[in-house]
Amino acid sequence: MPMPSEPTSRYPIIPAFIFLSFLLALMILPEVVRLLIDRRLENRLARPVAIRDVDLNLITGRARISNLVISSKDQAQPLLFLPTLDLHFSPRTLFQKKEVVIDSLVAKGPKLYLERTASREWQVPKRRLPDSNGRRNGTGGRLRFKTLNGLDVRKAQITLVDRTTDPAATTTVQEADLTFRILPHKPGHVQVTLDGMMAGSAPVKLQGWFTRSNLPRRYDFSGVIQDYELSRLNPYAKKYIGYYVRRGRITIKFRYRYDNGTLYALNEITINKVQVSPALGNKFKEQIGIPLGLALALLEDANGVIQLRVLVQGNVRKPEFQLGGVVWKSVRNGILKSLVAPFRLLGHIVTLGGTITKVQINPVGFKSGSRTFDSQAGTRLQRLVEFLQSRPKVDIELKGLASRQESQALARRRTRGKSVTEHDLRFLAERRVRLVEKTLIQRGIKPKRLFVVTGDPSSVTGQGNGRVVFRLLD
Numbered sequence: 246m247p248m249p250s251e252p253t254s255r256y257p258i259i260p261a262f263i264f265l266s267f268l269l270a271l272m273i274l275p276e277v278v279r280l281l282i283d284r285r286l287e288n289r290l291a292r293p294v295a296i297r298d299v300d301l302n303l304i305t306g307r308a309r310i311s312n313l314v315i316s317s318k319d320q321a322q323p324l325l326f327l328p329t330l331d332l333h334f335s336p337r338t339l340f341q342k343k344e345v346v347i348d349s350l351v352a353k354g355p356k357l358y359l360e361r362t363a364s365r366e367w368q369v370p371k372r373r374l375p376d377s378n379g380r381r382n383g384t385g386g387r388l389r390f391k392t393l394n395g396l397d398v399r400k401a402q403i404t405l406v407d408r409t410t411d412p413a414a415t416t417t418v419q420e421a422d423l424t425f426r427i428l429p430h431k432p433g434h435v436q437v438t439l440d441g442m443m444a445g446s447a448p449v450k451l452q453g454w455f456t457r458s459n460l461p462r463r464y465d466f467s468g469v470i471q472d473y474e475l476s477r478l479n480p481y482a483k484k485y486i487g488y489y490v491r492r493g494r495i496t497i498k499f500r501y502r503y504d505n506g507t508l509y510a511l512n513e514i515t516i517n518k519v520q521v522s523p524a525l526g527n528k529f530k531e532q533i534g535i536p537l538g539l540a541l542a543l544l545e546d547a548n549g550v551i552q553l554r555v556l557v558q559g560n561v562r563k564p565e566f567q568l569g570g571v572v573w574k575s576v577r578n579g580i581l582k583s584l585v586a587p588f589r590l591l592g593h594i595v596t597l598g599g600t601i602t603k604v605q606i607n608p609v610g611f612k613s614g615s616r617t618f619d620s621q622a623g624t625r626l627q628r629l630v631e632f633l634q635s636r637p638k639v640d641i642e643l644k645g646l647a648s649r650q651e652s653q654a655l656a657r658r659r660t661r662g663k664s665v666t667e668h669d670l671r672f673l674a675e676r677r678v679r680l681v682e683k684t685l686i687q688r689g690i691k692p693k694r695l696f697v698v699t700g701d702p703s704s705v706t707g708q709g710n711g712r713v714v715f716r717l718l719d
Contacts, residue, residue, distance in 0.1 A: 292317055292324060306336045306348075327355045350396040361407040395435070398423040403441075410480035418443050433460045439468070447473040453501075467500040475519060487526040488537055493519030506562040514579075516551040532573045533580060534601030536719045542638040543604070543717070544583055555579040574599060587635065591628050606641070606715040609681055613710060614654025616676050626681070629715070630688045642716040644698040645678030647671070648706045667705055674704040674711070681713045 297312035313327040331353070335346040361367045403418040421441030428434040431454075439451040453466035475482075475493040482490050494517045502509040521537060529537040544551040557575045559566050577599055588594055588604070595603040609626055610619040618626075633639060652665040655673060682695055696718065698704070 303336050306334050308332050308334065322358045323356075324359070325355060325357050327352055329353045349394055352396065352398045352401070354400050354402075355398060356402045356404070358404045359406070361405070361409055363409060395424065395426040398425075401441070407480070410484050412480055414478070414480035416443065416477070417445075418449060419445060428454065433457045437466075443470060443473055444477055447471055461505045463504050465502045467498075469496070469498045471496050472517075473497075475516070482521075483524045486529040486537060487524050488521045488529065489524045491520040491522055493517060506560050508558060508561050510557040512553075512555045512557075514551075514553040514555060516553070518549040519545075519551070532600070533577055534596070535604065539604075539717060539719050540580060542640075543587075543636060544580065545636065545638055547635055547637055551583075553579045553583055577601075587632055591632050604717055606717070608646075608712040608714045611677055611711040611713075614651045614656075614658055614673075615711075616673070616680055619710070626684055626688075630685060630690060633685070633690050633694065640694045640696065640718040642696045642698060642718055643678050643682055643713055644701065644704065644716070645674035645676070645681075645711075645713050646704055646706055646709075647674040647677070647711045648709045650708050651711055670705045671700070671702075675699050677711060678713050 293316040295312075295314045295316070296310055298310075300309040300311070302308065308331075310330040310332075311328065313325070313330060314323050315325040317324040329352070331349075331351045333348045335348065359367055399422055401418075401421040401423060403421060405416045407414040407416075418439075418441045421439060423440075424436075424438045426436040428436055433456050434454050435457060436454045437452070439449065441449050443449045448471045449468065451466055451468035453464065453468075455464035455466075456462060472494045473496070475490040475495050479489055482488050496515040496517075498513040500509075500511045519541060521541065527536070529540070533540060541551065544553070546552075553576075555575045556578070557571055559571055561568075581594065581596070581601070584594060584604070592604070592606040594601060595605065606629065607625050609622045609629075611617060611622070612619055633641070647670040649670065651670070651673070655665050655669065656663070678697055678699070682692075682697055685695060686692055
């Protein structure tokens with residue numbers, strides 16, 4: 246009699262249970278990952294973190310984090326809002342080594358919002374330091390994360406609000422594409438590039454590298470900001486120089502290096518068609534020595550362009566290093582270097598303690614007792630004409646001088662030999678200044694830029710040759 250056949254499996258429920266468990270794990274794993282990332286970020290940044298959703302595919306090794314928000318107790322707006330973060334990782338290392346090796350990270354459309362408070366500190370989250378066991382406080386767990394290539398950020402918006410000024414100064418970088426790459430030949434170094442638009446109309450580009458936070462701080466950046474509207478900087482202009490900017494654009498080519506305390510910051514500045522008006526005080530003159538209006542008129546060429554080279558450098562760790570003082574000193578040096586060239590043959594600049602005390606134009610001389618130019622007058626007048634043509638916003642005051650030592654020479658030129666009076670000398674001084682005025686106008690200088698002093702008793706001096714002197718007007 247044949248025996249009944251055995252069933253293919255005595256425990257058909259076991260494979261089904263394993264399969265259901267696997268499906269359940271796949272269903273809850275994204276939530277576990279979301280909570281893990283949430284917890285890790287909160288503990289590392291010491292900021293509240295919220296993630297709406299995590300999509301995870303363990304077969305393809307792809308994941309997407311949606312709507313990540315990092316809040317700040319000191320700011321009304323979130324520190325960071327990230328709509329999507331796509332990443333590609335190795336599933337094999339996840340199961341074998343409990344290590345998430347990320348091949349690529351792509352953040353799309355993030356919005357970063359940073360504020361600088363009255364305490365002069367930017368509200369940037371600081372990473373917590375490791376505890377005595379080498380782990381960061383509160384992170385827990387054994388799952389490790391490792392990035393091989395770096396991070397790509399697309400279409401970012403960065404908003405910086407500085408509340409140390411009144412009103413607060415706001416700067417926005419939009420449509421910014423950033424890349425961060427780990428440099429394999431330089432351990433701990435990260436290469437960065439940025440390409441975006443400041444305030445909607447000023448292209449900004451940056452490239453360079455920096456060291457990670459576990460190494461001594463070093464960085465080297467270079468880049469350019471093109472045609473930024475200067476009026477957007479009015480909160481700083483009012484605070485630091487006592488002026489408002491009515492119009493103008495600025496382009497800055499920069500190179501910043503920092504190496505464990507030593508700072509090198511070179512700025513090549515081009516300012517185009519700037520106009521300013523006084524706001525409060527005279528802070529620029531206190532620091533530079535001449536009013537801002539005069540400085541701009543001296544620096545601006547015939548096309549309305551100002552070129553400056555400002556270098557800030559020093560050891561920031563030295564007690565005597567004060568950034569504000571160093572920046573003002575660098576600006577003074579930049580202005581002086583820009584003025585030296587046009588004034589080398591025209592006159593001279595007097596400085597005291599680093600500030601400009603006088604910008605002096607060489608006088609035009611005359612032969613004793615006459616209205617006849619001396620041997621140097623023709624050259625000096627031509628240089629003055631060329632300078633005024635190259636600096637169309639500079640106005641000058643002209644004053645004629647005659648000395649009592651010229652009385653005999655003036656008397657000899659008179660047919661009747663009358664004695665020379667103070668009135669005669671003042672009249673000679675006025676005729677001299679009118680001759681210089683006429684010569685400048687004939688050579689193309691507009692009369693409205695020339696202001697003649699007449700009837701001044703001080704036009705007669707005790708000694709010296711007759712001359713016409715000039716003064717730059719503020």
